[in-house]
Amino acid sequence: MRYWLMKSEPSDVSIDDLARLPNQTVAWYGVRNYQARNFMRDLMQVDDRVLFYHSSCAQPGIAGLARVSSPAYPDATQFDPAHRYYDPRATSETPRWFNVDVQLLRKTRLMPLSELRACPELASLRILQRGNRLSITPVDAREYLFIETRLNEPGPTPDDATAARKSHDF
C-alpha cells in the first residue's frame, strides 16, 4: 500500500464537498501534469491512502484522510470540447489523461501548512520542498503515520498562544 498527498482547492472540491458526494467519492479529473498523471496511472492502487490537502485558500493544510477507490481510467473531461479541461490532442483510442476515484475516510481537524513545516519529522515531505508545485505527491509510510497520529491530537490554537504569553509573564 502506498501513501499520497493530493491537493484540492476548497473552492473547487473541499473536504465538506467530498463528504456530501455520493459514496463520499470524487473522480480526480483535471490533472494535466504528466508526473502527477503517471502517479495515478502507473503507481496508484485501490486502497492506497490519501492525505486530502486544501490549497490556494486562506488556510492551506491537511483537511482529511481518504483512499484511492478505483484504478486509473481515462479522464472524461479531456474529450469534451465544452469543458475547461478539454484536450484536442486526446482521442478515445489514445487518451492522454487519466484519473482515479478518491473516497473520504474521515474529515480531520485542519493541520495547517505552518504546523507541517514546524515538524522535524516531516522535513523531507515533498510538499514542503522549495518550488514544489505538483498536485499529487508520494508520501512515505512514516510521514503518513506521523501525520495521522498528529491529526488525532489537538493542534495549536490561539488559546495556546495566549497561555504561552501568560506563562512567560511569570
Next chain:
DNA sequence: GCCAACGTTGGC
C-alpha cells in the same frame, strides 16, 4: 535538441 517566452501554481 536548445532555449526563450509564456502559462500555471500556490503561498504570502
Next chain:
DNA sequence: GCCAACGTTGGC
C-alpha cells in the same frame, strides 16, 4: 496582486 519556481510550447 506579487512573485518565485517550474512545466510546456514552439521557432530555429
